Every structure is written in structure tokens, then in C-alpha cells.
Amino acid sequence: MESRVNQRSEIIQSLQKEILALQGHRRAVDDNLPSADLGPILAAFPEQIFPIGAVHEFISYDNEDTAATAGFISGIAGQLMDGKGTAFWISPRRTIFPPALKIFGVRPERIIFMELPKQKECLWAIEEALKCKSASVVVGEIGELTFPESRRLQLAVENSNVTGFIHRIKPRIVGNVACVSRWFIRHLPSNNSEIIGVGVPRWSVDLTKVRNGRPGSWQIEWFEKHFQDISQPEIAIRKIHALKTG
Amino acid sequence: MPRRYVSIWFRHLTTDWMSRRKPDLKDKAFVLAAPERGRMVVKAVSITAQSKGVELGMVVADCRAILPSLEVFDYENGLEERLLNALAEWCLRYTPVVAIDMPDGLTLDVSGCPHLWGGEKPYLKDLIEKLRAFGYDIRAAMADTIGTAWAVSRYGQVTPLVPTGKNLEALMPLPPAALRIENETTEKLIKLGLYQIQSFIKMPRSTLSRRFGKKLLLRIDQATGYAQEWVLGIKPLVPYQERLPCLEPIRTRKGIEIALNKLLETLCVRLAKEDKGLRTAVFRGYRVDNNIQEIKIGTNRPSRNTIHLFKLFEIEIPKIAPALGIELFILEAPIVEDLTPEQEKLWASKINHDGEIAEFLDRVSMKVGSKVIHRYLPAERHWPENSIKEAKSLDEEAQIEYTEDLPRPVYLLPIPEPIEVMVQLPDYPPLHFIYQNKRHKVIKADGPERIAQEWWEKEGYFRDYYCTEDDSGKRYWLFRLGPYSAGDPKWFIHGFFA
Numbered sequence: 001m002e003s004r005v006n007q008r009s010e011i012i013q014s015l016q017k018e019i020l021a022l023q024g025h026r027r028a029v030d031d032n033l034p035s036a037d038l039g040p041i042l043a044a045f046p047e048q049i050f051p052i053g054a055v056h057e058f059i060s061y062d063n064e065d066t067a068a069t070a071g072f073i074s075g076i077a078g079q080l081m082d083g084k085g086t087a088f089w090i091s092p093r094r095t096i097f098p099p100a101l102k103i104f105g106v107r108p109e110r111i112i113f114m115e116l117p118k119q120k121e122c123l124w125a126i127e128e129a130l131k132c133k134s135a136s137v138v139v140g141e142i143g144e145l146t147f148p149e150s151r152r153l154q155l156a157v158e159n160s161n162v163t164g165f166i167h168r169i170k171p172r173i174v175g176n177v178a179c180v181s182r183w184f185i186r187h188l189p190s191n192n193s194e195i196i197g198v199g200v201p202r203w204s205v206d207l208t209k210v211r212n213g214r215p216g217s218w219q220i221e222w223f224e225k226h227f228q229d230i231s232q233p234e235i236a237i238r239k240i241h242a243l244k245t246g
Numbered sequence: 247m248p249r250r251y252v253s254i255w256f257r258h259l260t261t262d263w264m265s266r267r268k269p270d271l272k273d274k275a276f277v278l279a280a281p282e283r284g285r286m287v288v289k290a291v292s293i294t295a296q297s298k299g300v301e302l303g304m305v306v307a308d309c310r311a312i313l314p315s316l317e318v319f320d321y322e323n324g325l326e327e328r329l330l331n332a333l334a335e336w337c338l339r340y341t342p343v344v345a346i347d348m349p350d351g352l353t354l355d356v357s358g359c360p361h362l363w364g365g366e367k368p369y370l371k372d373l374i375e376k377l378r379a380f381g382y383d384i385r386a387a388m389a390d391t392i393g394t395a396w397a398v399s400r401y402g403q404v405t406p407l408v409p410t411g412k413n414l415e416a417l418m419p420l421p422p423a424a425l426r427i428e429n430e431t432t433e434k435l436i437k438l439g440l441y442q443i444q445s446f447i448k449m450p451r452s453t454l455s456r457r458f459g460k461k462l463l464l465r466i467d468q469a470t471g472y473a474q475e476w477v478l479g480i481k482p483l484v485p486y487q488e489r490l491p492c493l494e495p496i497r498t499r500k501g502i503e504i505a506l507n508k509l510l511e512t513l514c515v516r517l518a519k520e521d522k523g524l525r526t527a528v529f530r531g532y533r534v535d536n537n538i539q540e541i542k543i544g545t546n547r548p549s550r551n552t553i554h555l556f557k558l559f560e561i562e563i564p565k566i567a568p569a570l571g572i573e574l575f576i577l578e579a580p581i582v583e584d585l586t587p588e589q590e591k592l593w594a595s596k597i598n599h600d601g602e603i604a605e606f607l608d609r610v611s612m613k614v615g616s617k618v619i620h621r622y623l624p625a626e627r628h629w630p631e632n633s634i635k636e637a638k639s640l641d642e643e644a645q646i647e648y649t650e651d652l653p654r655p656v657y658l659l660p661i662p663e664p665i666e667v668m669v670q671l672p673d674y675p676p677l678h679f680i681y682q683n684k685r686h687k688v689i690k691a692d693g694p695e696r697i698a699q700e701w702w703e704k705e706g707y708f709r710d711y712y713c714t715e716d717d718s719g720k721r722y723w724l725f726r727l728g729p730y731s732a733g734d735p736k737w738f739i740h741g742f743f744a
Contacts, residue, residue: 064720066657066742067655067656067721068744070656070657070744071656071743071744074656095657095659096656097654097656098622098634098648099630099634099648099649100654101656102648102650108634109621109622109637109648111621112603112619112620113621114620115618121614128610132603132606134602134603186719187718187719189689189717190719197690197692198653198691198721198743201744222744
């Protein structure tokens with residue numbers, strides 16, 4: 001009798017996995033694809049795996065948040081590119097300063113930037129880039145995104161396994177989109193009082209929507225090329241930027 | 247392949263062109279004249295005027311005496327050359343090698359072309375009929391040598407089509423002038439009663455050479471094919487070129503696409519054989535109404551992928567206006583580069599998809615232009631905005647590594663924006679600053695990092711950069727321009743940290 005119950009739960013588990021796969025949640029381990037370690041945030045995702053081959057949506061409302069979001073995205077992108085992948089960064093106007101991405105594990109020379117001031121062309125380029133199987137990551141900076149447009153992007157990645165990050169800067173209407181997750185990244189003050197200088201990047205991460213997962217809020221920092229919870233003891237040995245002056 | 251040449255003679259090139267431009271001149275007697283030694287001398291005569299006795303080289307006043315209704319137009323220097331050039335370009339639809347034969351002819355090297363028109367006869371007929379339909383009074387002949395073609399087109403009485411190997415027979419009854427020799431020699435021959443080529447061509451060569459000069463022998467040899475003669479085409483040959491003449495003029499998009507696909511396939515097969523890829527390609531359609539439609543593509547890397555190249559052309563196809571139809575398609579690859587399998591390596595990342603990224607970039611540059619695509623490499627320059635340079639190609643690798651020991655903002659303002667600051671002490675970071683009417687209290691700061699102006703480029707102050715964090719944790723990159731000793735230094739914001 002018990003074995004039958006076990007069997008049944010196994011069947012249910014495997015069916016659930018299948019459903020997840022059908023919903024676009026891929027197990028990176030199975031396909032031998034790079035994975036991203038987001039530290040504590042991984043708990044939010046089904047099976048504790050960051051969904052690749054999907055489109056994630058980030059929203060920011062001012063220049064400072066935009067920079068924070070770009071940093072957070074490049075932290076994930078760096079892991080997915082794994083030193084050899086190619087990324088597309090498509091925006092109406094380039095604001096990213098490529099050398100700054102190096103500390104987030106991204107090789108700036110492997111990013112192809114595109115500046116497309118027209119929204120229509122920008123979306124077209126993002127969609128085409130997402131279809132490009134040899135790309136690792138596509139970051140698209142765009143203002144407005146309607147539901148049908150986001151659907152197209154989602155359909156584009158389903159065949160190619162490319163991970164897309166749609167960074168919506170100062171959108172007028174947030175609306176409902178077909179992306180697997182919605183993130184808000186904001187700055188956190190470096191709170192230790194003993195050290196005068198500015199510490200490592202710290203963010204408050206709000207994951208307000210995630211497909212098949214548990215949304216939540218985290219306070220994390222980027223320390224020595226990985227994400228970690230700010231409550232970890234390493235805070236004490238925080239690295240200070242060694243500045244060369246004069 | 248046996249050589250075949252066509253020589254076209256425009257008997258009234260300039261006047262035909264005039265009446266083509268002004269149809270009411272068609273049956274009128276008119277001449278083109280230019281001043282020469284204080285008189286107006288006739289340079290070109292229309293057919294009607296010629297039939298009424300007006301000749302080349304006459305003085306206009308004399309002509310008017312013969313024909314009071316004669317109209318006189320100004321003769322423009324270099325007009326023939328211009329017209330012949332245009333006509334030669336038009337003739338490119340019949341053969342890739344067209345040369346100008348000043349002052350009134352064209353020479354076409356048609357070796358291997360006539361079969362595309364179904365034989366030499368239909369080929370020549372098509373050529374002559376089309377040119378006559380434009381209104382040009384022409385004669386044309388086809389032969390094995392340029393000399394014979396020239397002779398038959400000018401003086402031939404029997405047939406314009408000299409069969410292969412029958413040069414001598416065709417030349418026999420023609421007058422000596424048909425050999426393209428100087429007037430002096432011609433006159434001498436006529437004086438001696440040698441009215442036809444057959445009367446002297448069999449004479450011993452030494453005799454001919456002694457009496458009439460070496461030039462005559464050369465011309466005879468060139469006409470009979472014993473001496474080589476070359477033509478220099480108006481357009482240098484593009485080595486990578488494919489042609490597709492159509493039996494019926496093509497007017498539909500589908501038809502154009504089929505033609506393009508066919509040409510691409512043959513060209514790409516050839517490129518693959520030679521380990522090459524094309525960087526630019528030109529697709530031309532020769533329209534029935536004497537117009538040439540042209541579309542061009544360029545690629546970021548050498549490519550010989552038919553599907554990809556077709557996609558690039560596809561965006562441009564609507565620009566072709568077929569009008570009444572296109573009768574010949576030509577695909578050329580003016581720039582061709584080596585494409586070896588090793589070149590694929592750099593951009594083949596997680597899965598090897600043969601140049602997929604480059605192909606995507608080509609599509610973008612076809613749609614919106616290549617200037618929207620950028621890739622940056624580190625540059626050895628001081629100021630942050632100059633510290634990156636654009637990569638020239640997809641395969642260019644960085645000479646130096648990007649550094650990460652200095653803090654750099656993720657979001658860099660293209661131009662530093664001035665801010666108002668409150669500073670406690672010189673060489674200290676500001677206490678607070680006002681940017682876009684918002685006051686930010688500085689809680690933490692790192693710096694200064696002094697970045698000097700590149701003295702070899704330009705004189706100017708250094709910048710002292712500070713990384714600052716305000717009360718809400720937002721991080722800014724600020725700098726002071728110049729020292730305090732130089733008066734009230736200005737402060738700027740240059741970026742936002744992640």
C-alpha cells in the first residue's frame with residue numbers, strides 16, 4: 001500500500017516537472033547550460049533554479065535605480081555568459097559605461113551594444129536578438145511594453161534558450177506582461193559606520209512577480225563576484241576600493 | 247572558345263541623339279557646327295541634310311547657300327565620347343566587355359554570349375533592332391576579329407554576320423579603307439588601281455611593307471586574325487559576377503526573388519570552392535526601357551550563406567521598380583575576402599551556430615544602418631569618456647585588458663553635468679550637492695582619484711573624482727575640475743554607480 005503511495009507521489013512529481021518544462025522553466029543542469037547563482041533569492045524560483053531561456057522584466061524609475069538595475073542584471077548576465085558568451089545590450093541610447101561591467105563578471109568586449117532611438121526598431125532588434133541561439137544574454141532597455149509585445153519576446157526565447165532581461169526605464173504604464181518575473185532593484189546604504197568609504201554594491205531586491213515561484217524581498221550585496229545576503233559575516237571584512245590617487 | 251566580336255557603327259551619332267531629344271527635328275535638315283579659324287565649320291550632319299548635299303567639314307555659310315532652311319546648332323566638345331560611353335554602358339547587357347571605338351563606334355567582345363539569346367543571328371538582330379528603335383542609324387557586324395567586324399560594319403554589302411573562319415572571304419571585296427589605315431595609304435592604293443582588298447592582299451609582304459609601310463601589314467594581320475588585338479572594356483571585369491538573362495521580361499517580385507536566388511546559389515558555390523566569402527554584393531536588373539535598377543548589400547563579415555544573403559537582399563527588393571520588365575539580372579561581388587573555418591571560432595560561443603551573430607548584425611545594419619552597432623574595447627587614454635574605443639570589426643580583440651581596480655560607474659553621463667556643492671575643506675569630498683534641483687546629503691565618500699588631462703593632446707585642468715553615497719544609499723561619481731588655487735573650481739556629476 002505504501003509503495004503505491006510512493007509511486008503516486010513520484011508520478012505527481014515527474015508530472016509537475018513536465019508542467020514546469022512546458023511553462024518555459026528549464027533545468028539548467030539537464031541541458032548542460034550555464035546557471036546563475038543568485039544566493040538567497042534562488043529560494044523564490046521553482047526548484048531553486050534561476051529560469052534561463054526566459055524573459056525577465058526589471059522596472060526602474062530614475063537614473064540611480066537604472067544604474068543599480070543595470071549592475072544587478074550584469075551580475076546575473078556575467079554568470080550566464082561564463083566568460084565566453086556573447087551579450088546584446090539594446091537601448092534607445094547607450095548609457096552603460098562598458099569598463100564598469102567588469103566587476104560584475106562581464107567581459108565588456110563581448111557585449112554588442114545597439115542604439116536604436118525608435119521604439120519599434122528597438123523591439124524588433126530585441127526580438128531578433130532573442131532568437132539568436134549563439135547569444136547568451138540579451139538586455140533590452142525600453143520604456144513601454146505591451147502584453148502582445150512581451151508575448152512575442154517570450155515566444156522568441158522558447159526556441160533559442162537565450163535569457164532576456166527587459167529593463168523598463170521610467171515606464172508610463174506598467175501593465176501586465178508575459179515575462180516570467182518582475183523585479184525592482186533599489187540602492188541600499190552601506191550601513192557600517194566604522195569604515196568611512198563607500199562599500200560594495202548593495203541592493204534591495206523586490207521580486208513582485210515570478211511564475212510558479214514565491215515573490216519576496218531581499219537585501220543583497222555583490223561581493224567578490226557573487227550575490228550574498230547582507231547579513232552574512234563577511235560584511236566585517238568588506239573590501240574597500242583600493243584607490244590610486246594623484 | 248573562339249573569339250567573336252561585334253562592331254557597331256553609329257553613322258549619325260550626334261545628330262541622331264539630337265533628334266532623339268527633340269523629336270520635331272527628326273526629318274529636318276540640321277547640322278552641328280563649331281567655330282574653327284574664325285568660321286563656323288560643320289561637325290555633324292543629319293541624315294536629311296546629308297541627302298541634300300551638306301557634307302562634314304563644310305563652312306556653315308556655304309551650307310546655307312545650298313540649303314537655306316538648314317538649322318544650325320552648337321557643337322559641344324566631347325559629346326561623342328559622352329554618348330558612346332552611355333551607349334557602351336547600355337550594351338553591357340549583351341556582353342561584359344564593351345569598348346569605345348572613337349569617334350563613332352563601339353566594339354563588343356561577345357565571345358560566349360550569343361547562345362544566351364539563342365544564337366548569333368537573333369543576338370545581332372536583337373542588338374541592332376533595339377538600337378535602331380532608339381533612333382540611331384547604325385550598322386553592325388559580327389566576326390572573328392575586331393578588324394573584320396569593323397570592316398564589314400562600315401563597308402560590308404553582303405551579310406553582317408561573318409561566319410567563323412571566313413574572315414578573308416568577307417574582306418576580299420571591300421575597299422582598302424576598310425582596313426582602318428591612314429587616308430594617305432588609302433589614297434596611294436587607290437591611285438595604283440587597287441580598289442579592293444583582294445587585289446593586293448596576296449602580294450608579297452615585303453613589297454607591301456616597302457611601299458605602304460608596316461602599319462598596313464599590321465592591319466591586314468589584325469583583320470585576318472594573324473595578329474592579336476585586344477579591347478579595353480569600359481568597365482573593369484568583376485571577377486565574381488553571375489548573369490541571368492530572361493526570355494521574357496520579369497515584372498513580379500516572385501520572379502525577381504527566383505532570379506536572385508539562382509544567382510546567389512551559383513555565386514556561393516563558387517565562393518565555397520575558393521574558401522571565400524563576400525563582403526558586398528550588387529544585384530542589377532537591366533530593364534527593357536534602357537534603365538538599370540540596382541540594389542546593394544554589405545555584410546559585417548565575409549559570408550557565403552545563400553539564405554542569409556537572400557534575407558539581406560529581401561529588405562531591398564521593394565526598391566526595384568521593374569516597370570515594363572527586367573530582361574537581364576546580374577549579381578556581382580565587388581569585395582570578396584577569405585573565409586576560412588578558423589575565423590568562425592571567436593564568436594561561436596555556447597553552441598556553434600555558423601556566424602549566426604554576424605548574420606543578425608547584418609540584418610540590423612541593412613534595416614537601420616551599421617552605425618547603430620557598437621562594440622567597445624579599452625583604450626589607453628586618461629579621461630573616462632575617452633577610455634573606450636569602438637572595435638573596428640567583430641573579430642578585433644582588445645590590445646589591453648579592462649581594469650577593475652578603480653571604481654567606475656555603470657551609468658556614465660555622456661557629458662558631465664554641473665552641480666552646486668557645499669565643501670567643508672579643500673580637497674575634501676562635498677558635504678552635500680544639488681543636482682537637478684534635488685539636494686543630496688553626502689554620507690560616505692571615497693577619493694579623490696586624480697585624472698589628469700592628456701597634456702600631449704590639450705592643455706587643461708585635472709579632475710579629482712569622488713565616489714559618494716547619499717543618505718538613501720544612492721551612489722554618484724562627482725568630480726572637481728582643477729585646483730582650489732585657481733579660484734572657485736567647478737564641480738560636476740559624471741555618473742551613477744550600481
